Amino acid sequence: xxxxIECEVQGGIGYLTMARxxxxxxxxxxxxxxxxxxxxxxxxxxxxxxxxxxxAGGKAFCxxxxxxxxxxxxxxWDTVLEQYFVDEYSLDHAIHLYSKPVVxxxxxxxxxxxxxxxxxxxxxxxxERTKMAMPETNIGLFPDVGGGWFLAQAPGHVGEYLGVTGAxxxxxxxxxxxxxxxxxxxxALQGVLAHLRDQTFTDGESVLAAFRDACAxxxxxxxxxxxxxxxxxxxxxxxxxxxxVPTILASLSQDECEWSRQTQSMIRTRSPLMMCVALEQxxxxxxxxxxxELQAELGMMRHVFHGGDGVEGIRALAIDKDHRPAxxxxxxxxxSREEVARFFASPWSAATHPLRNLAPARGRHAA
Numbered sequence: 001x002x003x004x005i006e007c008e009v010q011g012g013i014g015y016l017t018m019a020r021x022x023x024x025x026x027x028x029x030x031x032x033x034x035x036x037x038x039x040x041x042x043x044x045x046x047x048x049x050x051x052x053x054x055x056a057g058g059k060a061f062c063x064x065x066x067x068x069x070x071x072x073x074x075x076x077w078d079t080v081l082e083q084y085f086v087d088e089y090s091l092d093h094a095i096h097l098y099s100k101p102v103v104x105x106x107x108x109x110x111x112x113x114x115x116x117x118x119x120x121x122x123x124x125x126x127x128e129r130t131k132m133a134m135p136e137t138n139i140g141l142f143p144d145v146g147g148g149w150f151l152a153q154a155p156g157h158v159g160e161y162l163g164v165t166g167a168x169x170x171x172x173x174x175x176x177x178x179x180x181x182x183x184x185x186x187x188a189l190q191g192v193l194a195h196l197r198d199q200t201f202t203d204g205e206s207v208l209a210a211f212r213d214a215c216a217x218x219x220x221x222x223x224x225x226x227x228x229x230x231x232x233x234x235x236x237x238x239x240x241x242x243x244x245v246p247t248i249l250a251s252l253s254q255d256e257c258e259w260s261r262q263t264q265s266m267i268r269t270r271s272p273l274m275m276c277v278a279l280e281q282x283x284x285x286x287x288x289x290x291x292x293e294l295q296a297e298l299g300m301m302r303h304v305f306h307g308g309d310g311v312e313g314i315r316a317l318a319i320d321k322d323h324r325p326a327x328x329x330x331x332x333x334x335x336s337r338e339e340v341a342r343f344f345a346s347p348w349s350a351a352t353h354p355l356r357n358l359a360p361a362r363g364r365h366a367a
């Protein structure tokens with residue numbers, strides 16, 4: 001089976017590269033398993049002091065999960081899809097707790113499952129080519145892979161805005177939202193990687209220091225980059241503090257500006273049900289650890305494929321590509337509180353939950 005993962009150890013660094021560029025490095029099940037097994041082996045290998053995770057092909061770090069596979073296996077949740085998500089969430093959780101420094105090179109497209117891999121890293125780097133999003137409501141899903149947790153860490157109500165709309169953001173915005181740690185232009189990044197391969201490292205902190213030193217001269221570049229989140233922060237907080245999606249839409253409609261019109265347009269194309277779920281998810285996640293969030297998300301994903309909008313959304317976007325999904329609800333006003341609440345009712349007890357053995361973790365290396 002093709003696993004599309006390249007693994008190499010050189011100079012004390014483990015290089016883990018997602019190498020499925022024809023699919024923007026979308027994560028197949030075999031890729032997840034190879035990444036998991038490789039990271040486990042490197043964690044106990046004294047020759048590896050740090051790990052660098054990247055995407056091949058020059059266009060994407062990782063565009064997300066393999067949604068075509070999700071559509072194909074939608075009727076086989078209990079035997080196939082559940083294990084995919086168990087393995088994916090376990091991998092993401094392991095990166096949050098990894099004992100050696102992990103650097104995620106978030107160049108190009110970074111969405112969905114790619115965010116899950118990157119957000120637990122010790123150092124999350126973006127470039128001028130970064131296109132970041134949690135766009136799941138556009139295909140009838142919700143921002144999983146710990147998305148509720150890391151979006152909930154964003155300032156104000158930026159997390160609700162990103163989770164509900166699936167808006168794409170760039171480097172300066174990712175840093176503003178707390179979804180990245182530092183910035184390095186792509187050309188400079190290539191230079192750092194070449195330099196690292198000429199060195200031999202005996203500790204992980206020196207690897208992190210090499211990246212941070214390279215970033216320092218370029219941080220001023222961020223001041224001239226587009227940052228809609230900062231420019232519209234007051235509006236985002238005002239509108240997305242509303243108690244539900246219909247009220248958010250009503251609030252936006254009173255705000256006569258191009259950003260508001262574009263935001264309303266985005267919302268009207270997303271799954272009404274899953275926008276309501278995503279809003280509730282981010283708000284609940286503010287009280288969760290990353291472990292609790294991933295455990296909750298597995299049950300939520302089961303609901304997506306047992307009567308949710310996921311199959312139809314993926315069909316419209318990736319299978320038939322007609323971009324005309326027939327959502328269960330035509331408008332957000334039609335979504336009931338009871339429908340949303342069902343997504344947060346776990347189908348398992350604590351003793352039978354497939355992710356019950358995940359170690360407690362607050363997220364990003366805090367056990």
